Amino acid sequence: MRIKIDHTKCTGCKLCEVACSLQHTEAINPWRSRIRVFIGEDFCLPVIAGPYTEAACNAKGIVMVDGMEMDGCVVCRASCPVKTAFKEPDTAIPLKCDFCGEPPDPQCVRWCEADALTIVN
């Protein structure tokens, strides 16, 4: 099972961040969410937290999305020492998507009204 992201449908409402932080922390705080939405001027880009890497990579560069230049760190799913996203704000403990437990029921997908997030088996 995985969560498929169609960024062309994303409206940037950030309800996925709300849903995720509510599920994992019982409060609303996008910085404690395992999914983040990057708001571009002409498009939005949801990114789901992947595994933690202990070192910052050397491959940091520019990635093209829809003809727009994007900071490679935005598209990257990893939580790493140099990135602010996907880390507990107070303790810097890395965060990773767990599909909202067993059985998997990702809340971000349930709250996404734009169908930018869908479950693919």
Add this chain to the structure above:
Amino acid sequence: MFGWKGKILRIDLSRGNCSVEDIAPDVRTDFIGGRGMGLKVLFDEVDPLIDPLGPQNKLIFSTGPLTGTGAPAGGRFIVVSKSPLSGAIANPCCGGYFGANLKFAGYDLLIIEGKSPEPVYIFIKNDLVEIRPAGNLWGKWTTETERQIRSDMMAESDAWEINNMSIVTIGPAGENLVKFACLMADGGRAAGRSGLGAVMGSKNLKAIAATGTGEVTIADVDGFKNAVMEFLEEGRENKALEKRRMWGTWSLPGRANKTGTQAALNFQTGYSEEFTKYEDPAYIRDRIRVRDEACFGCPFACSKRSRIADPEYPGTTKGPEHESMALLGSNCGFGGLDDICRANYLCNELGMDTITAGATFSCAMELFEEGYLPEKDIGYPLKFGNTEAMFELMKKTALRRDFGNLLAEGGKAVAEKYNHPELYMGIKGMGMPAWHPQGFEVIGLQYATNNVGGCHTKATLPFYEGRKDPAHGVEWTKKDQDYIAVVDCGVLCWIIYHGPLWGEKLLSWLGVTTGIDYTEEGLSLIGERIWNLERLFNLKAGLSAKDDCLPKRITDEPRVNNQVVHLDRMLPEYYRLRGWDEKGIPTPEKLEQLGLTKEGAGVK
């Protein structure tokens, strides 16, 4: 405490310092947040007689208990101040992410007072608050300002942190104290009405950037989740909301025009030939839409980002919404989509309210065509539909150059200067919005009695069940005004929550979020208290019953549907229902019932 953060951040720009204060629990429960709490602070701290552009005026950014919770369409904030355009209370509502970010930073309210000796912007990240020089930002258009602040931060933050930050800014219009300058947030959202951009400019404050890593808590988490799920499900079934999601307000210009109730040619008519093409909203969507753009926590994403192919207008902007299309388009005598987009783009970038800007230009156009305003004064043959002259003058208005210096004072000043005040289609100085009151009499009453002036967002448009019957129009007006006051306390979105459709939702959101057992009667009392306190502020500021009026064109000249608005019949009934005397002053009994006796002392 749930929902609220319970804190006020107060920044004194004169002294260059800031402080954090607690919000008293009874103020929270009695005024909820947003429009209510901001009003309470303004009323307690600001003398209504001050010069709105002087250092004694305050600019209050006010969120509500629902802001930042993800309660659908509840991510907004209100800016409360005294308006330089009307001299009355001002409380424009704005979307985007700024409200939510202010909450995550730990504050319900942000109060800006005093005046900085030089241009500055404010940076807020949790409890780090800095007043930073903005010399390099002064004079820049709004999008450029935002970009510059973000790019200046690259040295200290990473891409996510910069992206998460929300920025409210003014354009050149605000800097130059244009009376209808607005605040722009997050690349295209506007706190538009009332000219608060000029108040921000008068404080030498160019922008506010806010971000926070804190949380907003909910009293009943499971109840909240269930309520959201239920709401989303209902929302999918709801035809009206489906339309909003698809078209935003783009379904309205064609509809209003078809029924002949669209502001056209300075409200001389209600119909524009060029607008017939908008009867199919796909005409607009297919041509200019880039993407749907949601505010924080809104599943409906009604606002649309747009682009036109014209190198002089690069990039994208938000809108044009219905009101902008009508006031800047049909009301100024043109209807081409690209031209309307250009006008909307200029307003957004220069930081001007599209509605009052449109009303001001249409007034100048009529004055010119009638021969009251000579071309040598304007510098252009400002006929209806002369877009080229209009766009040039818009830029000059923002900079207060040439004739733009007079236009910057608003249409009322222009019409008065040329001895035809009756030709400005505004109320309390503020331009009237798109729906022609002669299409729906009750709208006339709503515009006339609105505490902020000619504005459509403080009551419910009379298309909804029960509201069409003029016999009950006055009653509904009072009821809806009180209800919307509470919606604005949430701060929920007027677009989604007005009308009978979602009225009952308000209660459940406030209940599950704050844990306080609000009742329907309790909330309507709060709404009424807010409406009356705003009225008291206006009365103390020198406004009176004679300001509850409509342009003569609306009350005396049947232009649309062969109908005039009988304000003289509705107004006494309205005052009576409000518990006000014939001069529109709240009676002592009413004030006592609302707990406002102290506030109302000495008002006459």
